Amino acid sequence: MLVEEVLERIPRATFYDLVKRKYLVIVPTVIGRAVVVGPRGRVEVLSMTRFYRPRATAVADAVLLRRAIRIAEREGWRFVGRNPRGRIAFMGRNGERLMLIASLRAYSTRSLRNTLKRMGWYSRRKQGEAEGVRVYHPYPRRFDRMVKEGGLEVRALSEILPPDVDAEE
Structure with a gap:
């Protein structure tokens, strides 16, 4: 916090x-x-x-992820847990699953794609069993191609930034 x-x-x-x-x-x-x-x-x-x-960057990402979790909880999602590195939160709602990712600078399209591959998300998506993924990022347009592929929602980081903080600092 x-x-x-x-x-x-x-x-x-x-x-x-x-x-x-x-x-x-x-x-x-x-x-x-x-x-x-x-x-x-x-x-x-x-x-x-x-x-x-x-590190300060890891702490900032943790604060942002906590804020993203609070938004999801207001939308009816329930916190289930985090991945071992703590950068991704898992949420559940009525049998649905959601992965939350929030970071200032940690994810490029390539790194996000690689992370999802390591987690087996693409194979679960092919089987129709993948959870949704919500990413908060300072440049949401970078992920347009991945959004079109389906299963990914990208929101502007400004939704979870504290007041008086610019996403591009």
């Missing part, structure tokens, strides 16, 4: 106390200051190693 979103949920003093005690860490990203679990939170709360600090 971004700092502003966290401060809407918990008192300011509590939040900054958690940051001071290293349960949380503020990571500056191109979309704003985001909050991640800090070294002490990783060890004491999550029982993980404390030696990990995510």
